[in-house]
Amino acid sequence: MNQAQRRHLRWLLFGQQDGRCFYCRKPMALSFAAKDHIWDNAATLEHLHRKAEGGKGGGNLVLACRECNQRRDERPWPDYRMARLDGRTA
Numbered sequence: 001m002n003q004a005q006r007r008h009l010r011w012l013l014f015g016q017q018d019g020r021c022f023y024c025r026k027p028m029a030l031s032f033a034a035k036d037h038i039w040d041n042a043a044t045l046e047h048l049h050r051k052a053e054g055g056k057g058g059g060n061l062v063l064a065c066r067e068c069n070q071r072r073d074e075r076p077w078p079d080y081r082m083a084r085l086d087g088r089t090a
């Protein structure tokens with residue numbers, strides 16, 4: 001996937017998810033400027049199944065806020081999502 005395709009996908013997913021994080025459902029900020037990716041609520045592409053598990057392709061991708069994306073580590077996404085929605089810091 002090249003940069004233009006990644007941008008397009010982020011824009012598409014942002015609309016599909018009503019601008020909300022896949023995990024915590026908080027509103028995200030969609031920006032295409034690299035310097036904005038330091039925001040905690042920056043919309044980032046997230047692989048549901050880690051590449052190590054063989055995850056790739058469009059159906060495997062969602063948008064998550066940077067904070068959720070960074071905290072997840074190697075946890076299975078359904079467990080992590082449940083924890084984030086509960087308001088637990090996970």
Ligand SMILES: [Zn+2]
Nearest residue numbers: 021024065068
């Ligand atoms: Zn989030």
